[in-house]
Amino acid sequence: MSTRTRTPHGATEPVTTRALSPHRTLATARRVLRQLSHDRRTIALLLLLPVLLLVLLYYVFDADRRSFDSIGASLLGIFPMITMFLVTSIATLRERTTGTLERLLAMPLGKADLVLGYALAFGVLAVVQASLATGVAVWALDLDFAGSPWLLLLIALLDALLGTALGLFVSAFATSEFQAVQFMPAVIFPQLLLCGLFAPRDSMQPALEAVSHALPMSYAVDGMTEVLHHPDVTGAFVRDALVVAGSALLVLVVGAATLRRRTT
Numbered sequence: 001m002s003t004r005t006r007t008p009h010g011a012t013e014p015v016t017t018r019a020l021s022p023h024r025t026l027a028t029a030r031r032v033l034r035q036l037s038h039d040r041r042t043i044a045l046l047l048l049l050p051v052l053l054l055v056l057l058y059y060v061f062d063a064d065r066r067s068f069d070s071i072g073a074s075l076l077g078i079f080p081m082i083t084m085f086l087v088t089s090i091a092t093l094r095e096r097t098t099g100t101l102e103r104l105l106a107m108p109l110g111k112a113d114l115v116l117g118y119a120l121a122f123g124v125l126a127v128v129q130a131s132l133a134t135g136v137a138v139w140a141l142d143l144d145f146a147g148s149p150w151l152l153l154l155i156a157l158l159d160a161l162l163g164t165a166l167g168l169f170v171s172a173f174a175t176s177e178f179q180a181v182q183f184m185p186a187v188i189f190p191q192l193l194l195c196g197l198f199a200p201r202d203s204m205q206p207a208l209e210a211v212s213h214a215l216p217m218s219y220a221v222d223g224m225t226e227v228l229h230h231p232d233v234t235g236a237f238v239r240d241a242l243v244v245a246g247s248a249l250l251v252l253v254v255g256a257a258t259l260r261r262r263t264t
Contacts, residue, residue, distance in 0.1 A: 024113040029120040029121040046125050050080050057071065069228065072137060073145055073224045074195075074221045076137050076156050077156050078197070080130050080163065081188075082184070083129070085163035086181065131153060147232070151223075161245075165251035195215065195220070219247075222236065
């Protein structure tokens, strides 16, 4: 299968659409990780910021441990999502504006290889970030919950992957790093307000409750709440985890459609 692309001189030439290749996907992921390894401030933001925020929250609720357990479990999933969204959107936008993505798309590299390569690279960082934040919350801050810490880690990891997918997606609509940051109030803040963290969703106005049912962060908070109160895996937890995972996959698919042979 082939499509046509415009050359720098205005002519068009056929571009062969390549099938998904694990080799090209892994090569893309390694390149992204290699570039990120040279940016120590970004790595510090990714790995340490969620932990520092959880520690701050622990001391804010020092006199009310029950509130910390309730809110801390929810934020354990929300913080990784926010930080991965910020870093992924800015890093991907940088590659768009510098022409790196356009040069890669001019090569025999499929869109699926490119998107999955980026998702895999940031997914590796998401695993480290979610593991570190969960470990600190459970063993250092003594977060009290009924379920398994592995279930907390699973939801935190899925949230981080969702933040990665959202960051890849919104980077297509920004022309500067400042604009990428501006997308956070539009994409993250409504979910944060309607996810049930500040008020039960069933106590909201019917219209707002209906909107909250369509937002993936709501299911992330619900999943954390299930682990907080139930020692075993519940049907509601499985549903919440599947919704968050499905949302991340859907956003990645839509994000692939934003990749163009001409990015300027």
